[in-house]
Amino acid sequence: MLWDYIVKGGYLMFLIGISSIISLAIFIERFFYLKKTEKDNKTFLDQLFQKINKKEIPEAIVLCDHSKNIMGSVISKTVLIKSDRSRSELKDSIEEAANREIPKLETRISILGTIASIAPLLGLLGTVLGLISSLEVLSKEGQSTIGATEDVWRIRLLEGIWTALITTAGGLIVAIPSLTGYNYLVSKISNLVTYTRNKTIELIEIIGSQSD
DSSP states (O other), rough: OHHHHHHOOOHHHHHHHHHHHHHHHHHHHHHHHHHHHHHHHHHHHHHHHHHHHHTTTHHHHHHHTTTTTTTHHHHHHHHHHHTSSSSHHHHHHHHHHHHHHHHHHHTTTTHHHHHHHHHHHHHHHHHHHHHHHHHHHHHHHOOOOOOOGGGHHHHHHHHHHHHHHHHHHHHHHHHHHHHHHHHHHHHHHHHHHHHHHHHHHHHHHHHHHOOO
């Protein structure tokens, strides 16, 4: 039945269908990537704070070097190698390092946002084309006096309406989950960056209190 709807919706439904597959694939990949990143980041920071609390700064730097792919290690190392600087300078360094890491987390997420924006437009385009087809049929029917062809025109009229309704529904069906998924992933990234930033600022305070 679903295939019948796709066929009746015309070629635009195939584009909408492809968009839905791409959207789903990106969401699943980013979801599990961010979930793993969040877990690895928390584990790393827990280990780092254990070393910092023991005043093992060199060992903490080595830990950062062995965890280069973890966002927390990149930001924390910036603090550790510049620990002799003022706290305001260190906080600026944290912001710079965090801003460099965010694009890595947002890889391909913009595509998800684009699909969320384009899918309704594809549905709207299908609606417009379907209505144009329907109006064309009505125009020809008004000019015709041959009763035998009226049924054909009615069928074409219904086909145009089908296209208009199905593509609109299809576009919204793809756009709503895509937009929801996009906002969810952006929120996950924001929470991850905020958590890491706050933990690194906490790191500055601990190192500062140890040197006082």
